[in-house]
Amino acid sequence: MNIPRRYESLQDFIALLEQHGELHRVRTTVSADQEIAALTDRVAKRKGGGPGLLFEQVDNYNWSSATNLFGSLQRCAWAAGVEQLAELSQRFEFDLRGCAKKTAARRLERLVNVSGLQPFIVDAPTCREVVAAHIDLTTIPLLRNFPDDGGSYLTLAQVFTDNPVTRRNNCGIYRVQLVDPTHLAIHWHDGSDGANNFRAYSDSGKKMPIAIALGGDPALLFSAAMKLPETVDETVFASYLRAAPLGMTPCLSHQLRVPASAEVVLEGEVVTDAGFIEGPYGNHTGSYQPEHRCPLIHITHLSHRHRPIIPATIIGRPPTENCYLGKVIERLILPLLKIDHPALHDLCMPLEAVFHGCALVSIKASTAVSVLSLAQDILDGPWLRGVRLLVVFDQDVNVHDPSMCFWQAINHLDINDDNIKIGAARIFDATRKATDGAPCRRSPAIEQLVTRRLEDYGLREIME
Numbered sequence: 001m002n003i004p005r006r007y008e009s010l011q012d013f014i015a016l017l018e019q020h021g022e023l024h025r026v027r028t029t030v031s032a033d034q035e036i037a038a039l040t041d042r043v044a045k046r047k048g049g050g051p052g053l054l055f056e057q058v059d060n061y062n063w064s065s066a067t068n069l070f071g072s073l074q075r076c077a078w079a080a081g082v083e084q085l086a087e088l089s090q091r092f093e094f095d096l097r098g099c100a101k102k103t104a105a106r107r108l109e110r111l112v113n114v115s116g117l118q119p120f121i122v123d124a125p126t127c128r129e130v131v132a133a134h135i136d137l138t139t140i141p142l143l144r145n146f147p148d149d150g151g152s153y154l155t156l157a158q159v160f161t162d163n164p165v166t167r168r169n170n171c172g173i174y175r176v177q178l179v180d181p182t183h184l185a186i187h188w189h190d191g192s193d194g195a196n197n198f199r200a201y202s203d204s205g206k207k208m209p210i211a212i213a214l215g216g217d218p219a220l221l222f223s224a225a226m227k228l229p230e231t232v233d234e235t236v237f238a239s240y241l242r243a244a245p246l247g248m249t250p251c252l253s254h255q256l257r258v259p260a261s262a263e264v265v266l267e268g269e270v271v272t273d274a275g276f277i278e279g280p281y282g283n284h285t286g287s288y289q290p291e292h293r294c295p296l297i298h299i300t301h302l303s304h305r306h307r308p309i310i311p312a313t314i315i316g317r318p319p320t321e322n323c324y325l326g327k328v329i330e331r332l333i334l335p336l337l338k339i340d341h342p343a344l345h346d347l348c349m350p351l352e353a354v355f356h357g358c359a360l361v362s363i364k365a366s367t368a369v370s371v372l373s374l375a376q377d378i379l380d381g382p383w384l385r386g387v388r389l390l391v392v393f394d395q396d397v398n399v400h401d402p403s404m405c406f407w408q409a410i411n412h413l414d415i416n417d418d419n420i421k422i423g424a425a426r427i428f429d430a431t432r433k434a435t436d437g438a439p440c441r442r443s444p445a446i447e448q449l450v451t452r453r454l455e456d457y458g459l460r461e462i463m464e
Contacts, residue, residue, distance in 0.1 A: 010215035093335035117239035125260030146282035209254035215263030
């Protein structure tokens, strides 16, 4: 299949999905209050993730909404400009290998900064086709997922901030709750770049500028979701992923820049001396996160394309769209981990882990280091920070096969000796031990004999 290597906008990507039968248009009127979420969740639970959904008529709104666009491994691969996600890892690993630096972070920094892929400025961006004369956020179809959610949310908000001291820009994905026609509440975790920038502005006594972009090139979603070094700008890494510079445009009200092809851009400032009780929020854990005091954003400018489409993702019991987005991050993290830890063979972050809960890794048989020490070093590094469960297997174990992993773990794990606790994380060593005995494998000659004689057994059709 001839898939383009990059897309200029979310609408380009939607058109590609429709062209290849991966999009379903819902033409009847639907409600943004729970109905879209419930239908999306039902579709996302289908084998293979179901199609992307475009809701053309959202009750009480003039704009369309799209969900589950990245809700399959195939669509995520297309969004990354490849046919299979394995190609993304192979390309990234090859390019990193050509950078003469010791650590993965330094190689990554060198790769993106000397690649000639610095974003460029677009003077007449599509995200400015309409500049609102009056701000009313209630006209945007934000979704309410569960009945006890504290309100309606933006769930694929690309949030742009900077640091008042270093002037480094950051783009992260954070959930954002609607408060009133001109205010939003933003939930960022302690230790995130957004939270650190907010703290720096609070300490300096300055007003914090902020911009929120919806849509644009899907490459920026992947870049914003990764834990990149501070020295790597998310927009530059997105340019690397799409193999072409990303078009950006200055904000109307401050120095931040946003994707020129975004569907909607919201600009404003974070009110550093005020907060809002955000939530509850139904999370991927299957439980509501309790109410939490979050910073308040005052929106001063709103611009958008003609007839924008508002992207959203639905949170809940896996598999959901964000599980597949996490698989892209997994494939990008693997080459970086291999540089810092040459004994590493493969990595799997199961869909049920939803980005960061659990990681299954396999290691090369020739490694001479202690398995638990190696695993501890992996968790101490930047790439899998936040993982709460790390399980280590031998190289011949397919970490992407949960049945095999469970079988190996339950038979090769001494619960008393083969684990260690590191902070909030637990590491398990499920590799074979010397006391386990040699692995039993069938004779290759007999396996070939059985294959040849399937017809004799009367089992050819059944086995094929």
